[in-house]
Amino acid sequence: MRRGWASFALERYSLLRRWRELAAIVAAACREVLSESCLEVYVVGGAAEGRLTALSDIDVVAVLDRPVRGPEALDLIVGIMEAAMDMGLPEEAPIDLKLLSTEEFEALRGRAYRAAVRVL
Numbered sequence: 001m002r003r004g005w006a007s008f009a010l011e012r013y014s015l016l017r018r019w020r021e022l023a024a025i026v027a028a029a030c031r032e033v034l035s036e037s038c039l040e041v042y043v044v045g046g047a048a049e050g051r052l053t054a055l056s057d058i059d060v061v062a063v064l065d066r067p068v069r070g071p072e073a074l075d076l077i078v079g080i081m082e083a084a085m086d087m088g089l090p091e092e093a094p095i096d097l098k099l100l101s102t103e104e105f106e107a108l109r110g111r112a113y114r115a116a117v118r119v120l
Contacts, residue, residue: 009054015093019047019058020119022093027119029084030062033076039063039102041119048115057094061113067101 015022020043027041045059046052068076077097085091100108109116 011092012094013052013054015090016047016052016054016056016058019043019052022058022089022095023047023060023119025087025089026060026080026084026095026097027062029080029087029089033080033083034062034064037065039065042105042113042116043119044113044116045096048113048117057096059096059098060119061098061100061105061116063102063105064099065102067104068099073099 023041023043030038030041040063042048042061042063043058044061046056047058062080076099080097081089081095084095089095105113
């Protein structure tokens with residue numbers, strides 16, 4: 001049987017409402033995979049601004065001690081998300097993980113990232 005839009009939207013929104021819990025799992029995975037390179041983890045975007053909808057995702061930014069690009073960044077993101085799923089992150093969790101250096105994050109903070117909630 002095919003699942004309808006309303007069912008999908010309700011399931012997704014129920015995950016989005018757990019953004020703090022899900023972000024904490026991702027933060028723990030960041031710290032496990034990146035160890036001391038991971039300086040801080042923040043939630044930005046709709047979740048941080050209190051404007052989630054069924055079409056939203058949870059924007060998580062891991063602030064690193066150096067910039068990462070290209071294949072290295074992709075490998076790290078895949079490793080972090082795999083570790084997060086091993087820690088209990090639902091596979092369907094709508095997480096958008098970004099890896100930024102301190103300088104990159106500070107340049108976006110207050111502009112593109114109007115609100116940032118630090119994940120402990």
